[in-house]
Amino acid sequence: MRAVVMRNAKLVVEDVPSPIPEQGEVLVKTLACGICGSDLHTLDFAHKIAEAAQGADASEGTNVPDSMDMSGDVIMGHEFCAEVLAHGPGTTGQIKVGTRVCSVPILPRQSGVTAIGYSSEVPGGYSEQMVLSEPMLLEVPNGLSSEMAALTEPMAVGCHAVEMARLKGDELPLVIGCGPVGLAVIAALKLKGIGPIVASDYSSARRQLAETMGADIIVDPSKSSPYEKWSELATHGVDGETLPPDFLTGMPGLRTGVYFECVGVPGIINQMMAGSKQGGRIVVVGVCMEEDTFTPMNGITGELNIQFALGYTPEEFTATLFKIAEGEILAEPMITGTVDIDGVPKAFKDLADPEQHAKIIVKP
Amino acid sequence: MRAVVMRNAKLVVEDVPSPIPEQGEVLVKTLACGICGSDLHTLDFAHKIAEAAQGADASEGTNVPDSMDMSGDVIMGHEFCAEVLAHGPGTTGQIKVGTRVCSVPILPRQSGVTAIGYSSEVPGGYSEQMVLSEPMLLEVPNGLSSEMAALTEPMAVGCHAVEMARLKGDELPLVIGCGPVGLAVIAALKLKGIGPIVASDYSSARRQLAETMGADIIVDPSKSSPYEKWSELATHGVDGETLPPDFLTGMPGLRTGVYFECVGVPGIINQMMAGSKQGGRIVVVGVCMEEDTFTPMNGITGELNIQFALGYTPEEFTATLFKIAEGEILAEPMITGTVDIDGVPKAFKDLADPEQHAKIIVKP
Numbered sequence A, B: 001m002r003a004v005v006m007r008n009a010k011l012v013v014e015d016v017p018s019p020i021p022e023q024g025e026v027l028v029k030t031l032a033c034g035i036c037g038s039d040l041h042t043l044d045f046a047h048k049i050a051e052a053a054q055g056a057d058a059s060e061g062t063n064v065p066d067s068m069d070m071s072g073d074v075i076m077g078h079e080f081c082a083e084v085l086a087h088g089p090g091t092t093g094q095i096k097v098g099t100r101v102c103s104v105p106i107l108p109r110q111s112g113v114t115a116i117g118y119s120s121e122v123p124g125g126y127s128e129q130m131v132l133s134e135p136m137l138l139e140v141p142n143g144l145s146s147e148m149a150a151l152t153e154p155m156a157v158g159c160h161a162v163e164m165a166r167l168k169g170d171e172l173p174l175v176i177g178c179g180p181v182g183l184a185v186i187a188a189l190k191l192k193g194i195g196p197i198v199a200s201d202y203s204s205a206r207r208q209l210a211e212t213m214g215a216d217i218i219v220d221p222s223k224s225s226p227y228e229k230w231s232e233l234a235t236h237g238v239d240g241e242t243l244p245p246d247f248l249t250g251m252p253g254l255r256t257g258v259y260f261e262c263v264g265v266p267g268i269i270n271q272m273m274a275g276s277k278q279g280g281r282i283v284v285v286g287v288c289m290e291e292d293t294f295t296p297m298n299g300i301t302g303e304l305n306i307q308f309a310l311g312y313t314p315e316e317f318t319a320t321l322f323k324i325a326e327g328e329i330l331a332e333p334m335i336t337g338t339v340d341i342d343g344v345p346k347a348f349k350d351l352a353d354p355e356q357h358a359k360i361i362v363k364p
Helices: A037-044 A046-054 A146-150 A152-164 A180-192 A204-213 A226-234 A268-275 A296-301 A314-325 A341-350 B037-044 B046-054 B146-150 B152-164 B180-192 B204-213 B226-234 B268-275 B296-301 B314-325 B341-350
Strands: A002-007 A010-015 A025-034 A079-087 A100-102 A106-109 A112-115 A129-133 A172-176 A198-200 A217-219 A257-261 A281-284 A292-294 A305-308 A335-339 A359-362 B002-007 B010-015 B025-034 B079-087 B100-102 B106-109 B112-115 B129-133 B172-176 B198-200 B217-219 B257-261 B281-284 B292-294 B305-308 B335-339 B359-362
Touching (some): A002 A341, A010 A341, A025 A146, A037 A341, A079 A129, A100 A146, A106 A129, A146 A314, A152 A180, A172 A226, A198 A226, A204 A217, A217 A226, A268 A281, A268 A292, A268 A296, A281 B296, A292 A296, A335 A341, A341 A359, B010 B341, B025 B146, B037 B341, B079 B146, B079 B152, B100 B146, B106 B129, B146 B152, B146 B314, B152 B180, B152 B314, B172 B180, B172 B226, B180 B204, B198 B226, B226 B268, B257 B268, B268 B296, B292 B296, B335 B341, B341 B359
Parallel strands (some): A172 A198, A172 A257, A198 A217, A257 A281, A281 A305, B172 B198, B257 B281, B281 B305, B335 B359
Antiparallel strands (some): A025 A079, A025 A359, A079 A100, A292 B292, A305 B305, B002 B010, B025 B129, B025 B359, B079 B100
């Protein structure tokens, strides 16, 4: 089968053997697979990740999950919709051949849990065929396109990040960065009715997308500070009343800030800590793979909370698929292009320009 | 009156005018005042703090509260017990002259809220007399010594930090650093029945104190890793049962970690992020006044939470005073020395050696 192989931190398109389903697994045909920013990051940092993964068992090493085995060739792609081709040994056959399915990109095998799309053991969605775990298959609700179903994964990331923010309902959200992750967070905030949503991005195309996805106040950070705009809005409660001043600091009362870091480059977390107000919660959804610097005093004096978020629960994934199908989560505007397998290396390059693209879908 | 004045980042003992109570304030005689690690830090970083405070209104500046005005001479000392000497204008006189009192070290004035002990406007407890706000006075419960009552403030810091950890009851705590802050956290965890408490410090004297205060497993980090010791304990649930493996990572199930940073020097937060396990919560109680570095990937892959904690609520302060008086919070072992006003500059130097001292009480 045709596949995009990451080898020595480069992408090459070539023919590789089809995967063979093991116990409890089905063979599927990839119908659509989104290209994720993490894959772009991973390509850049392939070498570093491999190093970190080797230290995963060291008590003071990094926390890279055992499920990510990037020691050999890797076929990436973890945002997929597929069609059942054949049932492997030990399956029930309950989901028939020809059914369109989604799945959390995880393969629980006897040998351990494998992350589909970040594994040298099984191919991800940048290939014509994959193997999936039968008990984890979710039938695509009737009528939802495969491209939209493939957006379940990135939209679930947004829903999970918003869950991790432990919202009570009266928070004022600020989304820094309106790439696919920021857009998914905006959609999830909209679904929860948390707002007004302040969103910020240097790219005009992405600011436009943020508005389409439901952001209420859009800031161009090259012209004005998103934190200042947030503060202007935050001095009034949900109903516009003036909030009581803070007891210890005597500062004006503010709505609680929940700040979503959706950029993933060094310096952003510290910038957000400096811009966050008393009791603010920063949810880190962007994946920064480099060392970073920060000023603890910004966190201490504001009693800030930093919540790092990654992935989603299986329940959140399932709920997201159904909410997209029911039109409760807006996802369609995210898609800015489609390519075939051979077009993937160029698509990786194109995605570097935020004015051109948000989400490119691979259709093998 | 005799007082220890911080001037140009140095401590000098001299005679200064007694403070005059304003509207709603009482004049008190300082009976006992603890020397806080933050005061040692403040002396070291007096210059930096003054700079940061000037930028407090800048949207992307630091979050130093307006209540800290360190532009002129400062008489520090915010962990105090005092005796009412006289009532100022507009007071009720409900708490009689001669009564021993504690107070949150905050003075709410018409001109704004002032932090007692970090202000050029009013003296803190390293002086013979102070002014306090009458409505904030708490009568020392009968029989509790003034030295013990002065420990209300640092012990409240520990209680607040433990509250900020949002404990459900089944977490396994690790306390890094057993100076006064770490010891207060240990006492607060003990009060909540959260354990076993793992505690770590390079100083044998402080490890001994940690044990006295109620820590269950004490680690010398020069000999073994506190994170490894924590992990050994965490693989079994509260009742010793084996926990189910994590769904996404396939890693062995662990008790949730709650890690208290009670050191306050650069590098510790990142060390704790690297050592923390899946879903761990790091509560930063130590006050690091310098820039710091960290590895976001450690936070991301483990979905860690970092909660910065500072101070306490008035309710927590009151509860702490009564719990010390009732013997529910062990505080006495913290006190390792007493000095008079003239002894304060030397006491600041002595406190640099963790083998010598934990808490020195000033008795003017």
